[in-house]
Amino acid sequence: MAEETVRELRASFAAGRTRPAEWRAEQLKGLIRMIDEKEAEISAALHEDLAKPHMESYLHEISLTKSSCKFALNGLKNWMKPEKIPASITTFPSSAQIVPEPLGVVLIISAWNYPFILSIDPVIGAIAAGNAVVLKPSEIAPATSSLLAKLLPEYVDNSCIKVVEGGVPETTALLEQRWDKIFYTGNGTVARIVMAAASKHLTPVALELGGKCPVVVDSNVDLHVAVKRIVVGKWGCNNGQACIAPDYIITTKSFAPELVASLKRVLVRFYGENPLQSADLSRIVNSKQFKRLQDLIEEKRVADKIVYGGEADEEQLKIAPTLLLDVPQDSAIMTGEIFGPLLPIVTVEKIEESFDLINAKPKPLAAYLFTKNKKLQEEFVANVPAGGMLVNDTVLHLANPYMPFGGVGDSGMGCYHGKFGFDCFSHKKGVLIRGFGGEANARYPPYTTEKQKILRGLINGSFIALILALLGFPREKR
Amino acid sequence: MGSVPEEEKAPGFGDLLSDLREVYESGRTQDLEWRQSQLRGLIRLLEEEEEEIFDALHEDLGKHRLEAFRDEVGVLKKSVVDKLQNLKNWAAPEKAHTPLVAFPATALVVPEPLGVVLIFSCWNLPIGLALEPLSGALAAGNAAVVKPSELAPSTSAFLAANIPKYLDSKAVKVVEGGPEVGDKLMDHPWDKVLFTGSSRVGRLIMTKAAKHLTPVALELGSKCPCIVDWLDSNRDSQVAVNRITGAKWSTCSGQACIAIDYLLVEEEFAPILIEMLKSTLERFFTRPEYMARILNEKHFQRLSGFLADRRVASSVVHGGHFNPKTLSIEPTLLLNPPLDSDIMTEEIFGPLLPIITVKKIEDSIKFLKSKPKPLAIYAFTRNEKLKQRIIDETSSGSVTFNDAIVQYGLESIPFGGVGFGQYHGKYSFEMFSHKKAVFKRSFLIEFMFRYPPWDEIKMGMLRRVYQFDYVSLFLAIVGLRR
Numbered sequence: 009m010a011e012e013t014v015r016e017l018r019a020s021f022a023a024g025r026t027r028p029a030e031w032r033a034e035q036l037k038g039l040i041r042m043i044d045e046k047e048a049e050i051s052a053a054l055h056e057d058l059a060k061p062h063m064e065s066y067l068h069e070i071s072l073t074k075s076s077c078k079f080a081l082n083g084l085k086n087w088m089k090p091e092k093i094p095a096s097i098t099t100f101p102s103s104a105q106i107v108p109e110p111l112g113v114v115l116i117i118s119a120w121n122y123p124f125i126l127s128i129d130p131v132i133g134a135i136a137a138g139n140a141v142v143l144k145p146s147e148i149a150p151a152t153s154s155l156l157a158k159l160l161p162e163y164v165d166n167s168c169i170k171v172v173e174g175g176v177p178e179t180t181a182l183l184e185q186r187w188d189k190i191f192y193t194g195n196g197t198v199a200r201i202v203m204a205a206a207s208k209h210l211t212p213v214a215l216e217l218g219g220k221c222p223v224v225v226d227s228n229v230d231l232h233v234a235v236k237r238i239v240v241g242k243w244g245c246n247n248g249q250a251c252i253a254p255d256y257i258i259t260t261k262s263f264a265p266e267l268v269a270s271l272k273r274v275l276v277r278f279y280g281e282n283p284l285q286s287a288d289l290s291r292i293v294n295s296k297q298f299k300r301l302q303d304l305i306e307e308k309r310v311a312d313k314i315v316y317g318g319e320a321d322e323e324q325l326k327i328a329p330t331l332l333l334d335v336p337q338d339s340a341i342m343t344g345e346i347f348g349p350l351l352p353i354v355t356v357e358k359i360e361e362s363f364d365l366i367n368a369k370p371k372p373l374a375a376y377l378f379t380k381n382k383k384l385q386e387e388f389v390a391n392v393p394a395g396g397m398l399v400n401d402t403v404l405h406l407a408n409p410y411m412p413f414g415g416v417g418d419s420g421m422g423c424y425h426g427k428f429g430f431d432c433f434s435h436k437k438g439v440l441i442r443g444f445g446g447e448a449n450a451r452y453p454p455y456t457t458e459k460q461k462i463l464r465g466l467i468n469g470s471f472i473a474l475i476l477a478l479l480g481f482p483r484e485k486r
Numbered sequence: 487m488g489s490v491p492e493e494e495k496a497p498g499f500g501d502l503l504s505d506l507r508e509v510y511e512s513g514r515t516q517d518l519e520w521r522q523s524q525l526r527g528l529i530r531l532l533e534e535e536e537e538e539i540f541d542a543l544h545e546d547l548g549k550h551r552l553e554a555f556r557d558e559v560g561v562l563k564k565s566v567v568d569k570l571q572n573l574k575n576w577a578a579p580e581k582a583h584t585p586l587v588a589f590p591a592t593a594l595v596v597p598e599p600l601g602v603v604l605i606f607s608c609w610n611l612p613i614g615l616a617l618e619p620l621s622g623a624l625a626a627g628n629a630a631v632v633k634p635s636e637l638a639p640s641t642s643a644f645l646a647a648n649i650p651k652y653l654d655s656k657a658v659k660v661v662e663g664g665p666e667v668g669d670k671l672m673d674h675p676w677d678k679v680l681f682t683g684s685s686r687v688g689r690l691i692m693t694k695a696a697k698h699l700t701p702v703a704l705e706l707g708s709k710c711p712c713i714v715d716w717l718d719s720n721r722d723s724q725v726a727v728n729r730i731t732g733a734k735w736s737t738c739s740g741q742a743c744i745a746i747d748y749l750l751v752e753e754e755f756a757p758i759l760i761e762m763l764k765s766t767l768e769r770f771f772t773r774p775e776y777m778a779r780i781l782n783e784k785h786f787q788r789l790s791g792f793l794a795d796r797r798v799a800s801s802v803v804h805g806g807h808f809n810p811k812t813l814s815i816e817p818t819l820l821l822n823p824p825l826d827s828d829i830m831t832e833e834i835f836g837p838l839l840p841i842i843t844v845k846k847i848e849d850s851i852k853f854l855k856s857k858p859k860p861l862a863i864y865a866f867t868r869n870e871k872l873k874q875r876i877i878d879e880t881s882s883g884s885v886t887f888n889d890a891i892v893q894y895g896l897e898s899i900p901f902g903g904v905g906f907g908q909y910h911g912k913y914s915f916e917m918f919s920h921k922k923a924v925f926k927r928s929f930l931i932e933f934m935f936r937y938p939p940w941d942e943i944k945m946g947m948l949r950r951v952y953q954f955d956y957v958s959l960f961l962a963i964v965g966l967r968r
Contacts, residue, residue: 022855024879027878061938061940062940062945063938063940063944063945063948066945066948066949067948071948071949093898093899094898096896096897096898098564098892098895098896099889099892099895099896102889104896104898104899106899106900107877109881111904111905112881188904188905189905196699199699200696200697200699203692203695203696203699204693204696204697206692206696207689207692207693207695207696208689208693210685210688210689210692210704210706210906211905212905212906212907215699217699229929230929233929233932234929236932236936236937239937240936240937240938244936244937244938278937278938278939279938279939280939286938286939288938288939288940367511380929385926389596389922389924391513393598393601393920393922394922395920395922395923396922396923396924396925397922397923397924397925398924398925398926398927399924399925399926399927400926400927400928400929401591401925401927404591404925404927405593405923405925408582408584408585408591408593408923408925409585410582410583410584410585410593411582411584411593411595411923411925412595412921412923413923416600416920416922417600417601417677417699418699421699421701423921435881435883435904435905436900436908437877437881437882437883437884437885437904438883438884438885438893438899438900438901439877439884439885439886439887440884440885440886440887440889440892440893440896440899441873441886441887441888442886442887442888442889442892443888444717444719444721444722444725444726444888447725447728451556451732451736452728452731452732452736452770453550453552453736453770453771453772453773453776453777454770454771454772454773454776455550455551455552455553455776459552460551460552460555463552463555463556463560464555464560467555467556467560467561467563467564467895468560468563468564469564
């Protein structure tokens with residue numbers, strides 16, 4: 009079945025269906041209509057899959073996807089235009105341009121935590137770039153997956169854009185096919201499988217993975233504002249189940265008590281005294297993830313470091329916002345990505361030490377710093393490698409379509425959002441147009457010393473060499 | 487009963503890598519002045535060791551010094567100078583627009599080095615394919631290992647001896663050896679790997695890279711077609727034939743990823759073209775030393791093997807002489823060998839040129855679409871419509887009209903196949919960089935509708951923000967609208 013799907017898409021692509029700007033714009037408009045008309049259904053599916061609060065669904069999934077679509081629609085004509093590039097003396101006379109062209113038939117594998125936007129956002133880039141697409145939504149968010157399978161054929165061209173649902177067997181079957189690009193959002197383990205499968209066909213991949221996103225909190229801050237932003241970035245994002253949610257905090261030993269007190273206050277303000285009852289918190293996606301998170305805080309040396317929260321309701325699959333202070337660096341909660349509502353706070357003597365701590369771990373998808381100290385900000389940017397960075401806020405950078413969004417190292421390869429999404433699914437074809445003038449005999453054998461001199465000049469961009477070459481030096485001996 | 491002698495432990499590269507990582511983490515390679523000094527070192531290497539490079543290339547491939555200068559040393563030096571001149575610009579953070587009026591911020595894109603990178607070079611342009619990427623990696627602030635091809639041993643030895651002399655030997659290393667060495671290097675995690683070579687090995691490299699999620703750039707081979715349209719003037723036709731001849735035979739005897747692999751011409755034009763090719767070949771290659779030799783026996787056998795197919799052998803219209811003693815093959819023209827023969831399905835990488843005829847030149851587009859995407863498509867034509875159709879309807883790494891191979895020497899054109907990474911010029915810098923998005927906010931402006939507990943009022947405000955309905959938003963904030 010996977011084979012047939014790819015064959016059909018290849019035929020559609022070869023027939024040129026996806027190339028015209030009008031077709032691409034039609035599809036994007038279709039997606040916008042889909043979001044407008046079916047907002048309630050989408051929100052309901054997200055609620056079914058994740059108990060995602062309606063507001064979060066709107067904020068992070070629905071509205072962002074819509075504005076992403078509109079941005080692509082507006083930028084489309086410009087993005088498709090060939091870019092003229094300067095000519096060169098070496099190839100005078102000539103003109104050159106870079107022509108973006110679609111890669112062909114692409115596979116997009118989405119994730120369960122933001123199942124709507126992580127499916128549609130890459131699709132937007134792929135369509136804008138003129139590709140045919142197969143979308144494989146995550147089976148761990150089944151309501152959203154089946155909603156996408158139902159809705160997309162109603163709003164976009166089904167001969168070029170398809171949804172294939174399923175779990176491991178269906179995904180494996182898809183990975184055995186030859187694609188022109190595979191875009192995967194998820195975890196490092198599966199990413200390795202995807203890349204290994206892609207290597208059989210020499211298919212390029214983009215991998216949007218995760219990591220431990222650190223938050224460095226200096227004492228020189230507006231604490232209340234900082235804490236609100238940290239809290240909403242952590243628990244306001246699918247209850248911490250987000251690739252860019254703050255994973256752990258680093259602060260100074262002296263500042264920690266104040267920070268913890270402020271965090272507690274804000275948590276109560278946002279989620280009440282009984283957070284397990286709050287409608288504003290997503291649940292944990294399934295019992296497997298629930299158990300994983302429970303294990304993290306039940307670990308012996310970790311359990312006694314809880315300073316707030318820790319409650320859980322297995323039936324509802326809910327875990328309350330939990331703060332931990334000074335857990336050991338080698339505990340499970342400090343080595344793997346948490347992806348849940350647990351927030352460890354690690355302390356150091358001086359705030360600068362936090363950089364080394366972060367750099368000792370794999371490069372994160374996002375790194376956050378709260379401080380008013382400009383010098384500290386500069387050092388952070390210069391010395392901490394990360395996919396992206398935010399100073400004095402969390403998470404927001406993903407909403408700016410003018411910035412590339414993606415990881416580095418273990419947190420991924422490739423980027424998208426805005427024009428970067430278009431570029432992700434395009435090939436930038438260099439086109440050099442020469443005329444028949446400007447014939448430089450110096451290029452060809454028989455090779456003489458004279459020719460070498462002129463060639464040297466030509467390659468170095470010397471005008472004199474060019475003129476000599478154009479005048480036909482050295483003269484061919486007849 | 488004796489004890490089994492312990493197997494001699496093959497050298498692993500764990501230590502090499504951890505040393506390089508330490509150097510990288512010390513911040514040394516990120517310093518702008520260090521990067522500039524490395525680029526200057528490369529330029530000096532190319533200038534001072536030019537004769538040695540010519541000798542090495544002549545020894546490995548029988549390359550004439552002019553060819554070596556034209557294709558490797560000359561373009562390389564120009565390219566490194568270009569990098570030196572532009573480094574400051576490329577390394578500087580770039581401001582990005584930020585439209586979120588409700589969440590004011592400054593946005594920057596900051597290029598940062600990836601870390602410790604590995605570059606596999608190939609045997610046919612052994613200097614260029616090692617040092618061009620190396621210059622990009624160093625310009626981007628990385629530490630690097632270069633693994634030259636063992637099939638070009640003099641060049642490999644040259645690089646091993648000279649790179650430590652002209653560059654920072656703590657941060658730039660050369661590892662010599664064969665496939666087992668390459669294999670062992672790939673056991674380790676790198677921050678990026680660039681491989682130039684065959685698709686077969688490219689697959690192995692990528693499979694190994696997948697284990698560590700190492701990003702790879704692959705520069706592989708392909709059959710680069712050249713469409714030759716009717717050209718009305720004799721002069722134009724001769725220029726075209728000059729360029730075709732140069733592109734096929736004066737570039738490492740056709741052993742180049744961007745060499746013309748085969749021609750597509752109209753039936754009626756073919757005999758004329760063949761006569762012109764014959765006379766041009768005679769004019770250019772007056773001495774055997776003007777053509778590089780075939781790399782080694784294995785490739786020589788591979789190329790002679792193409793003619794083992796009788797249908798292919800009978801299509802030879804010029805040349806066809808193979809000298810196993812000197813490993814040289816005459817420039818050979820073939821007219822319409824069968825499309826299912828090896829010579830028409832595999833990359834030739836040698837001095838054999840099949841000429842395939844079509845009824846109308848436009849048919850060549852359909853022909854190309856049925857084949858895998860090549861690294862380069864060439865077309866000699868004055869027909870603007872045909873040019874546009876080729877650009878629009880075919881896909882390839884690049885397209886060059888009315889010339890061939892020269893695109894390799896232009897920094898402004900990205901060089902690479904479809905999908906797998908491009909380099910040259912600024913693209914070499916970007917290949918080994920990560921563009922880090924940096925967003926800075928102030929504490930000053932706060933919007934309470936971001937935060938829970940959530941209600942319909944906050945929802946309304948957010949809707950207005952996302953619809954960029956600032957007036958409504960402002961009014962709502964000051965309480966004049968619900």
